[in-house]
Amino acid sequence: MQYDVIVIGSGPGGYICAIRCAQLGLKTAIIEKYKTLGGTCLNVGCIPSKALLDSSEHYHNAAHSFAEHGIKLENLQVDLAQMIARKSEVVSQVCKGVEFLMKKNKIDVYQGKGSFVDKNTVKVTKDSGEIEMVTSKNIVIATGSKPSSLPGITIDKQRIITSTEALQMKEVPKHLIVIGAGVIGAELGSVYARIGAKVSFVEYASAMIPTMDSTMGKELQRSMKKLGADFYLSHKVKTVENTGDEVVVTAENPKGETVTFTGDYCLMSVGRRPFTDGLALENAGLTTDARGKIEVDEHTLQTKVSNIYAIGDVIRGAMLAHKAEEEGVFVAETIVGQKPHINYSLIPGVVYTWPEVASVGSTEEELKAKGVPYKSGSFPFKALGRARASMDIDGTVKVLAHKETDEILGAHIIGPRAADMIAEAVVAMEYRASAEDISRMSHAHPTYTEAFKEACLAATGNRALNA
Numbered sequence: 382m383q384y385d386v387i388v389i390g391s392g393p394g395g396y397i398c399a400i401r402c403a404q405l406g407l408k409t410a411i412i413e414k415y416k417t418l419g420g421t422c423l424n425v426g427c428i429p430s431k432a433l434l435d436s437s438e439h440y441h442n443a444a445h446s447f448a449e450h451g452i453k454l455e456n457l458q459v460d461l462a463q464m465i466a467r468k469s470e471v472v473s474q475v476c477k478g479v480e481f482l483m484k485k486n487k488i489d490v491y492q493g494k495g496s497f498v499d500k501n502t503v504k505v506t507k508d509s510g511e512i513e514m515v516t517s518k519n520i521v522i523a524t525g526s527k528p529s530s531l532p533g534i535t536i537d538k539q540r541i542i543t544s545t546e547a548l549q550m551k552e553v554p555k556h557l558i559v560i561g562a563g564v565i566g567a568e569l570g571s572v573y574a575r576i577g578a579k580v581s582f583v584e585y586a587s588a589m590i591p592t593m594d595s596t597m598g599k600e601l602q603r604s605m606k607k608l609g610a611d612f613y614l615s616h617k618v619k620t621v622e623n624t625g626d627e628v629v630v631t632a633e634n635p636k637g638e639t640v641t642f643t644g645d646y647c648l649m650s651v652g653r654r655p656f657t658d659g660l661a662l663e664n665a666g667l668t669t670d671a672r673g674k675i676e677v678d679e680h681t682l683q684t685k686v687s688n689i690y691a692i693g694d695v696i697r698g699a700m701l702a703h704k705a706e707e708e709g710v711f712v713a714e715t716i717v718g719q720k721p722h723i724n725y726s727l728i729p730g731v732v733y734t735w736p737e738v739a740s741v742g743s744t745e746e747e748l749k750a751k752g753v754p755y756k757s758g759s760f761p762f763k764a765l766g767r768a769r770a771s772m773d774i775d776g777t778v779k780v781l782a783h784k785e786t787d788e789i790l791g792a793h794i795i796g797p798r799a800a801d802m803i804a805e806a807v808v809a810m811e812y813r814a815s816a817e818d819i820s821r822m823s824h825a826h827p828t829y830t831e832a833f834k835e836a837c838l839a840a841t842g843n844r845a846l847n848a
């Protein structure tokens with residue numbers, strides 16, 4: 382079969398790319414090695430983790446805040462099997478949704494492992510061993526990423542696990558040692574801390590979520606401590622060993638001493654690596670860089686072989702589903718000769734803990750390092766009537782604006798519904814709004830979004846109206 386575009390990989394980058402190609406009139410196929418479409422995000426990433434985050438948050442609220450709301454409960458229990466079953470049902474529904482979208486857009490789906498034969502031909506090897514050849518004018522590599530480990534540490538998937546196994550646990554860990562207090566560590570660590578596990582974070586950097594504005598990491602750590610989590614920051618993990626019923630982790634503490642942690646499970650959340658195994662890139666004249674990424678042209682996302690494009694986790698930039706989606710649309714439109722644009726500096730980052738953390742634009746540390754003159758305005762959620770009403774008073778909004786022009790340069794939110802609130806900051810910054818612009822726009826009362834308006838007001842140097 383001859384196509385205009387073949388997309389390899391059906392995660393959010395790949396399936397969105399295929400849909401946009403089809404919408405633009407291109408004869409499109411998508412190849413997926415797993416039985417279900419949707420890639421990491423839908424099957425073992427964003428969606429199942431959010432399902433468990435929501436379930437565990439409901440339990441946590443039932444255990445800790447329902448009484449204050451005037452709701453009495455007796456014999457409250459965690460039914461982990463049901464939590465996991467509901468998560469699986471959610472996953473199944475969203476995957477079926479992608480299947481439906483493929484049919485609706487007349488995209489041919491090939492189930493099997495794709496590998497290059499040459500720059501226009503992909504061999505699809507089905508689980509049964511059956512082989513099919515597909516050819517296309519253009520090919521888009523959207524094969525995503527896999528969890529990475531540390532040198533010398535083998536993930537056995539039994540006690541030394543990744544996010545994938547942490548989404549299908551058969552028991553609540555007694556003591557979960559989380560290596561790496563980044564996004565995955567924070568999210569899955571909070572799931573199990575809420576439902577009764579002792580959670581210890583062992584993190585190499587001096588703060589959790591170290592790539593975000595430092596205020597966010599400090600606030601998140603404070604809220605995770607309320608869940609009973611322990612933090613061992615500036616600790617470099619050296620070894621992890623499964624001893625049968627236990628897992629033993631050794632790390633070097635800031636004094637250079639070796640410290641040991643013992644738990645029943647260890648979650649490795651030290652980052653992800655691009656996934657290109659088995660693609661036979663060399664047959665198409667492609668290679669990967671030292672970090673395993675496929676190099677692309679900054680302006681077109683073409684690889685060095687001009688009819689082959691790459692998007693999402695397999696190329697440079699943030700490993701985020703919504704970044705991959707933007708790139709999927711970008712490539713489809715580029716193929717038909719349009720001139721699309723992605724503003725990489727305004728891709729928001731979110732951590733789905735509770736309170737949630739969401740960020741866009743520059744951090745305070747980045748502005749300092751670049752010598753950009755800035756001013757900062759903050760507003761705590763505890764001063765909002767809406768937050769008082771829902772008992773979600775932890776967190777703050779921090780807005781960074783240019784000292785002279787007042788243009789918003791960064792917005793950093795930790796608090797209730799921060800993940801949704803950040804959209805306002807993205808729109809404001811895309812239109813290059815000043816902090817004063819936002820502070821003069823009406824925000825519905827009572828809403829959490831008032832905190833963003835108030836932080837903008839504070840950044841302008843005006844006095845907050847509600848604090």
Ligand SMILES: NC(=O)c1ccc[n+]([C@@H]2O[C@H](COP(=O)([O-])OP(=O)(O)OC[C@H]3O[C@@H](n4cnc5c(N)ncnc54)[C@H](O)[C@@H]3O)[C@@H](O)[C@H]2O)c1
Nearest residue numbers: 561563564565566584585586617618650651652653700731
């Ligand atoms: N909500 C979301 O958007 C979301 C959710 C899950 C994953 N992701 C993405 O998936 C990718 C992987 O997530 P992640 O949490 O694994 O990576 P991450 O990069 O967010 O965090 C990894 C952490 O591991 C630490 N680390 C590295 N080596 C260490 C060592 N030897 N000892 C102790 N700590 C060490 C790092 O300092 C870092 O804090 C990220 O790019 C992330 O953005 C995003």
